[in-house]
Amino acid sequence: xxxxxxxxxxxxxxxxxxxxxxxxxISNHLYFYWYRQILGxxxxxxxxxxxxxxxxxxxxxxxxxxxERPDGSNFTLKxxxxxxxxxxxYFCASSASRATDTQYFGPGxxxxxx
Amino acid sequence: ILNVEQSPQSLHVxxxxxxxxxxSFPSSNFYALHWYRWETAKxxxxxxxxxxxxxxxxxxxxxxxxxxxxxxxxxxxxxSQPEDSATYLCASPGGxxxxxxxxxxxxxxxx
Numbered sequence: 001x002x003x004x005x006x007x008x009x010x011x012x013x014x015x016x017x018x019x020x021x022x023x024x025x026i027s028n029h030l031y032f033y034w035y036r037q038i039l040g041x042x043x044x045x046x047x048x049x050x051x052x053x054x055x056x057x058x059x060x061x062x063x064x065x066x067x068e069r070p071d072g073s074n075f076t077l078k079x080x081x082x083x084x085x086x087x088x089x090y091f092c093a094s095s096a097s098r099a100t101d102t103q104y105f106g107p108g109x110x111x112x113x114x
Numbered sequence: 115i116l117n118v119e120q121s122p123q124s125l126h127v128x129x130x131x132x133x134x135x136x137x138s139f140p141s142s143n144f145y146a147l148h149w150y151r152w153e154t155a156k157x158x159x160x161x162x163x164x165x166x167x168x169x170x171x172x173x174x175x176x177x178x179x180x181x182x183x184x185x186x187x188x189x190x191x192x193x194s195q196p197e198d199s200a201t202y203l204c205a206s207p208g209g210x211x212x213x214x215x216x217x218x219x220x221x222x223x224x225x
Contacts (some may be wrong), residue, residue: 031211033211033212041217042216043203043213045214057209092157100146100207103148107155
């Protein structure tokens with residue numbers, strides 16, 4: 001069964017460093033998402049991506065964040081200058097169509113900023 | 115701002131017990147309700163997407179109902195097994211395609 005994959009599973013970085021989180025969505029899906037969960041809090045939406053551009057972003061997704069689909073398979077989230085409060089589990093998801101369609105999630109990348 | 119609430123926060127049951135938990139959401143501008151099952155270190159697994167008032171969906175021993183007029187959905191597990199232990203998340207689209215999640219219900223099934 002097709003699945004969303006994410007690498008790395010864990011990432012430890014120093015405050016101020018850049019990190020890139022990678023995702024391979026399900027191949028025939030058109031909509032791509034990043035969510036995160038800070039420990040003890042709800043899963044929260046960061047950004048959605050469709051037709052090679054951002055379709056929606058949350059207040060969290062400021063200038064320090066960017067997303068890219070550099071080729072036909074990968075979808076990346078970059079944090080330019082990490083902060084302590086960026087420590088969280090980051091989930092990638094993809095769906096075939098809009099909000100009534102299932103969003104399939106990857107296993108997440110646990111980011112720890114020291 | 116859409117707010118999705120889940121109760122209880124956690125639940126401990128014995129193997130063989132049936133259990134249920136609740137997801138509450140605003141009844142106005144309802145679009146869909148998603149249920150996920152999430153085991154630690156694994157991907158959240160999609161269980162159901164429900165859209166119509168009165169919807170009932172079933173997957174094995176797990177079923178869900180939807181009441182859009184009063185703004186709630188129930189998830190039922192019949193004859194709980196240790197492998198059902200997980201966090202159960204519900205989510206609703208908050209405008210556009212983004213999902214707004216509840217805090218989850220942690221289920222622990224003791225053998």
